[in-house]
Amino acid sequence: MESEIKKYGCFVKGVEQKYPNVAPGTPIYANAVVVDNIVYVSGMTAQKFEDGSCTTNTMQDQMWVALSKMKQVLEEAGSCLENVFKTFIMLKDIKDYPVMRATELKFYQEYAPELAEHPAASTILQAGCLARPEFLVEIECMAVLNRKKD
Secondary structure, eight states, X not given: XXXXXXXXXXXXXXXXXXXXXXXXXXXXXXXXXXXXXXEEEEEEOSBOTTTOOBOOSSHHHHHHHHHHHHHHHHHHTTOOGGGEEEEEXXXXXXXXXXXXXHHHHHHHHHHOHHHHXXXXXEEEEEOSSOSSTTOOEEEEEEEESSOOOO
């Protein structure tokens, strides 16, 4: 049985981030890829989709923006936050862990109460540095596209 793969491109200033639209050496990626019933969301940071700028310099705000973008990408792919079963969170500095987790909980309580009640599997890594020096956190996830309702 062959798997179906659907890719959801990354756009900045309305331009898809792929060659020849980006300079050599610039990262190119899809915001999400769907394989069969699994959605793989690329790492989301506090970088604006509109112009590539970083939105803020605090962990709380950067985490909120990254989670908001993750939610948006999941919905564009046909899924939702409540379908997330795995997250991978990279921190520039592990000292930000408590603020990151508190922000994550508050976000899930507001937008995905089931995740607040029954969290996804999660891995945390202190990356030391992320794609740009101003980024404090990056989060990626895996979710099912559709799930059976009880």
